[in-house]
Amino acid sequence: MSTLSGPKGTRDFYPEDMAFQQFIFNSWKKTCTRYGFELYDAPMFEHLELYTQKSGAEIEKQLYTFEDKAQRKMALRPELTPSLARMVAHQGTNIRHPTRWYSIPRLFRYEKMQKGRLREFFQLNMDILGIADVDADAELIAAVIDMMRDLGLTSDDFKVRISSRTLLDELFNQSGLSKDQSKQLYALLDKKSKIDESQFFAELGQIIPEKETAENITACFSTESLADIEKIAGETASIATLKSLLSLLDAYNFSDYVMFDIGIVRGLAYYTGIVFEVFDIKKSFRAIAGGGRYDKLVGLYGGPPTPAVGFAAGDVVLGELLKEKGLLPPHPPRSSVYIVSLNDMQKSDVISVAQKLRNNNISCEFSLKASNIGKQLKNANAARASFTVFIGGDEAKSGNVRIKDMSSGNEIVVKEELLLPELKSKL
Amino acid sequence: MSTLSGPKGTRDFYPEDMAFQQFIFNSWKKTCTRYGFELYDAPMFEHLELYTQKSGAEIEKQLYTFEDKAQRKMALRPELTPSLARMVAHQGTNIRHPTRWYSIPRLFRYEKMQKGRLREFFQLNMDILGIADVDADAELIAAVIDMMRDLGLTSDDFKVRISSRTLLDELFNQSGLSKDQSKQLYALLDKKSKIDESQFFAELGQIIPEKETAENITACFSTESLADIEKIAGETASIATLKSLLSLLDAYNFSDYVMFDIGIVRGLAYYTGIVFEVFDIKKSFRAIAGGGRYDKLVGLYGGPPTPAVGFAAGDVVLGELLKEKGLLPPHPPRSSVYIVSLNDMQKSDVISVAQKLRNNNISCEFSLKASNIGKQLKNANAARASFTVFIGGDEAKSGNVRIKDMSSGNEIVVKEELLLPELKSKL
Numbered sequence: 001m002s003t004l005s006g007p008k009g010t011r012d013f014y015p016e017d018m019a020f021q022q023f024i025f026n027s028w029k030k031t032c033t034r035y036g037f038e039l040y041d042a043p044m045f046e047h048l049e050l051y052t053q054k055s056g057a058e059i060e061k062q063l064y065t066f067e068d069k070a071q072r073k074m075a076l077r078p079e080l081t082p083s084l085a086r087m088v089a090h091q092g093t094n095i096r097h098p099t100r101w102y103s104i105p106r107l108f109r110y111e112k113m114q115k116g117r118l119r120e121f122f123q124l125n126m127d128i129l130g131i132a133d134v135d136a137d138a139e140l141i142a143a144v145i146d147m148m149r150d151l152g153l154t155s156d157d158f159k160v161r162i163s164s165r166t167l168l169d170e171l172f173n174q175s176g177l178s179k180d181q182s183k184q185l186y187a188l189l190d191k192k193s194k195i196d197e198s199q200f201f202a203e204l205g206q207i208i209p210e211k212e213t214a215e216n217i218t219a220c221f222s223t224e225s226l227a228d229i230e231k232i233a234g235e236t237a238s239i240a241t242l243k244s245l246l247s248l249l250d251a252y253n254f255s256d257y258v259m260f261d262i263g264i265v266r267g268l269a270y271y272t273g274i275v276f277e278v279f280d281i282k283k284s285f286r287a288i289a290g291g292g293r294y295d296k297l298v299g300l301y302g303g304p305p306t307p308a309v310g311f312a313a314g315d316v317v318l319g320e321l322l323k324e325k326g327l328l329p330p331h332p333p334r335s336s337v338y339i340v341s342l343n344d345m346q347k348s349d350v351i352s353v354a355q356k357l358r359n360n361n362i363s364c365e366f367s368l369k370a371s372n373i374g375k376q377l378k379n380a381n382a383a384r385a386s387f388t389v390f391i392g393g394d395e396a397k398s399g400n401v402r403i404k405d406m407s408s409g410n411e412i413v414v415k416e417e418l419l420l421p422e423l424k425s426k427l
Numbered sequence: 428m429s430t431l432s433g434p435k436g437t438r439d440f441y442p443e444d445m446a447f448q449q450f451i452f453n454s455w456k457k458t459c460t461r462y463g464f465e466l467y468d469a470p471m472f473e474h475l476e477l478y479t480q481k482s483g484a485e486i487e488k489q490l491y492t493f494e495d496k497a498q499r500k501m502a503l504r505p506e507l508t509p510s511l512a513r514m515v516a517h518q519g520t521n522i523r524h525p526t527r528w529y530s531i532p533r534l535f536r537y538e539k540m541q542k543g544r545l546r547e548f549f550q551l552n553m554d555i556l557g558i559a560d561v562d563a564d565a566e567l568i569a570a571v572i573d574m575m576r577d578l579g580l581t582s583d584d585f586k587v588r589i590s591s592r593t594l595l596d597e598l599f600n601q602s603g604l605s606k607d608q609s610k611q612l613y614a615l616l617d618k619k620s621k622i623d624e625s626q627f628f629a630e631l632g633q634i635i636p637e638k639e640t641a642e643n644i645t646a647c648f649s650t651e652s653l654a655d656i657e658k659i660a661g662e663t664a665s666i667a668t669l670k671s672l673l674s675l676l677d678a679y680n681f682s683d684y685v686m687f688d689i690g691i692v693r694g695l696a697y698y699t700g701i702v703f704e705v706f707d708i709k710k711s712f713r714a715i716a717g718g719g720r721y722d723k724l725v726g727l728y729g730g731p732p733t734p735a736v737g738f739a740a741g742d743v744v745l746g747e748l749l750k751e752k753g754l755l756p757p758h759p760p761r762s763s764v765y766i767v768s769l770n771d772m773q774k775s776d777v778i779s780v781a782q783k784l785r786n787n788n789i790s791c792e793f794s795l796k797a798s799n800i801g802k803q804l805k806n807a808n809a810a811r812a813s814f815t816v817f818i819g820g821d822e823a824k825s826g827n828v829r830i831k832d833m834s835s836g837n838e839i840v841v842k843e844e845l846l847l848p849e850l851k852s853k854l
Binding site for chain 2: 019
């Protein structure tokens with residue numbers, strides 16, 4: 001082998017890495033479940049066409065593509081939403097909405113590696129389909145907030161920044177911008193966080209040469225609340241929707257977690273209404289999650305018109321934030337119990353104790369080769385066992401076993417037949 | 428879109444399919460955990476070389492391969508063991524054995540589709556590394572048996588068929604077969620279950636023209652127990668190991684689940700000792716699981732010599748067997764509670780009740796658009812809710828809510844502040 005590493009941009013998950021990943025995934029599953037979302041999944045690769053139809057031919061540059069042996073063009077999935085829309089379109093009118101689906105897909109993007117970006121990564125996806133009302137947007141944003149809260153993050157750590165694609169359309173229309181100008185402005189807004197303010201306003205001036213219009217748009221982009229923008233634009237339909245959304249989120253008791261931010265655009269062209277992104281409070285990381293309303297996608301794939309709202313949160317940035325905040329838990333025990341066999345014990349006696357514990361859902365291990373007591377205790381430590389049970393020796397003569405609490409070092413001696421209830425009460 | 432289906436040989440997992448999959452995966456995780464195995468994972472694709480180095484260049488025909496944008500040849504993983512061996516080799520002497528690892532990888536094989544075979548599938552992999560003693564083989568076979576038992580299968584449903592690669596070597600050596608004859612015999616044995624008996628013995632006669640030798644080998648292949656083969660070959664080293672293994676499995680109380688079967692060869696060349704396969708009792712399906720000892724693989728990838736034993740069980744055949752036996756559970760509730768809002772309630776009141784339940788880990792839903800009571804009840808059924816809680820109406824005037832048990836139809840009325848403890852006690 002020329003290398004013992006996996007492909008560039010991928011990760012090996014040793015048990016300790018996997019424990020961190022599972023801590024995040026289990027928290028995600030818990031939140032999704034209590035919000036009434038059901039798990040689904042789709043193939044790991046799809047016909048390339050599924051992605052180019054949604055995002056244009058240029059998306060192929062960012063994908064891992066291949067031809068199968070029948071010369072069909074395939075791509076490793078870069079996101080799950082196209083598969084979701086395909087699956088929903090495939091069911092046509094058989095599917096009963098509202099649909100509340102979640103998934104934790106493994107995804108692939110062939111892109112330059114940067115902090116917070118890998119070529120193989122995971123996401124949490126949550127989507128509600130079949131509801132056009134803003135109540136679904138509120139429910140989904142509440143779910144993303146509780147996803148963050150369940151991991152131990154608070155409103156001092158992150159904010160959900162909310163805007164609306166249709167609000168921008170309204171503002172650009174009101175200002176008399178052409179379609180081409182609007183398109184350029186969307187692109188400029190989408191890169192706003194990556195350039196400095198002077199460059200932003202210089203480019204804005206190039207797109208909109210009329211001074212008064214440019215000033216008007218600049219004023220809009222400088223607003224910090226929905227009330228500010230309403231003063232400029234009046235109560236447009238989108239502003240009314242945003243106000244309903246914020247009022248619903250207040251009913252969820254989540255006002256502290258959300259803010260209006262006209263700078264949130266979301267690069268993906270398919271959003272049709274509310275859009276949002278979750279950032280750490282200092283915006284020192286990339287977006288942790290992002291999503292919004294996409295009412296046209298199921299229709300694009302030939303399905304019945306289906307309003308939809310969803311978000312995706314990646315594992316990489318979130319993992320970095322949790323590490324920074326010290327919120328990742330210690331590596332849990334591999335086994336709750338390690339059985340140390342004293343010299344006079346038969347293998348069959350050890351196995352019999354182990355199986356009794358395992359049959360009662362207590363994880364346990366014992367040495368798989370003849371080892372002295374010191375070596376067995378080393379193995380117990382390597383297994384990060386909570387308790388060591390010593391069988392055999394003097395205690396066995398009076399029908400007892402010794403239990404050692406590995407964190408405190410305390411030891412107790414109990415009757416053999418009380419080992420199981422004793423361990424059950426301690427674990 | 429020309430098609431709304433995913434690629435050939437892949438599956439869409441709608442929530443009901445996913446619930447079956449999760450039933451199997453959760454059972455797998457539970458068994459692995461109580462046996463002290465830790466979860467790990469590796470990239471979904473690897474350098475093609477990782478697979479050709481282990482299995483030869485001809486393996487490429489069965490793989491999904493592609494070139495990345497730097498012209499490196501990659502393959503979607505067809506099995507996880509090469510990645511495991513690479514990861515262990517990569518750590519060199521840093522890794523502390525025994526290592527007890529498990530994973531539930533998604534895998535890809537480009538092969539003709541048949542009953543029980545798909546191009547995209549899942550496996551349970553369990554491996555113990557660092558132990559040369561047969562105790563590790565016994566522990567692993569015990570784990571595969573408990574994996575089957577935890578899913579509800581009994582010794583009337585399946586058997587673990589055990590043999591040894593070195594036993595066959597010994598028998599072929601004793602009979603004076605050449606290396607080439609041995610190799611042909613392995614290939615013949617490996618396809619034994621796919622051809623009829625007369626063809627098997629005809630081909631055997633072609634490989635071994637000497638009548639006496641052929642009869643001797645035939646006698647070996649016709650044995651049905653370890654005692655039978657010992658009568659022919661004496662107690663060879665492999666037979667002694669197999670006897671120890673069966674005696675250990677008896678200590679696990681698993682003698683009913685295992686049998687000696689000299690016909691188990693395992694096509695993969697890398698096995699070096701005990702091999703085994705799990706079959707349904709009638710052998711009406713393909714193998715459910717298979718594995719054995721592979722002491723050379725970590726060394727092959729440049730790591731330190733590392734004895735190892737492992738098995739893999741696929742999700743497809745096992746799922747078919749569980750379906751046939753009626754062991755798949757009904758589709759669980761999407762939400763435990765559906766909140767039905769009577770006409771006089773505000774959205775904010777409904778949300779507030781929902782969040783109180785969710786904050787206490789009770790999954791719940793409510794209507795995300797204005798709906799009459801009949802429509803809300805339909806949604807409660809669609810969510811397969813265990814309980815419906817009616818808020819508002821006459822009961823609310825006296826500070827009460829109504830709870831309906833959706834399976835029995837029984838209703839009770841409780842004080843608003845007792846809703847949470849009441850539901851907690853029922854769920």
